[in-house]
Amino acid sequence: KEGYTYKNNTESGLMIKAHPSAAMKADAWKRIRAMLSEFGMTPASRTKVTMKTPAEEDPFTAFLKARD
Template structure:
């Protein structure tokens, strides 16, 4: 499929529909809630799953259908942290038997993990640029000028 992926209906409702394209009224609405922690996660994976899932659930963007996407995010983050620890102890370069200085293989794997993390963070609205595209509906903030004008008219 060429072009940009379609914007989810709930985001179109929150952002508005400036293009006036018809809104899908039959889009499935998955059950909100925190997915279960995958059984294969280690200690670090379980920690980050619970922490990130709680944050996403608090904002209201996490559903049980997001289990695999959240799993991919956590796996990439755990991999990233593992490569960071490896590079801290072994360094970013190493010397070969011939005396050449080469980049540590973990450096490339860390960069790859970061790309996957960045993509998943954007998918969940966890980066500043992706978050700025969403306007959360909620209580209106008090407007001092409106309060003053209202008091004057009474």
């Protein structure tokens, strides 16, 4: 009985309208997808994240160079 639409009797006849909860659900999913994308939790947003590696030398490599 409760679905994505409901019927409303008006003076001009029967109108089929979107259920308010369907709009709320769509808005919630839109916000969730935006947050996931913002925090890099989607495959597409993960490809945009880059990490700069420090220019430091590995301590073990430095130790080996010091021995030579």
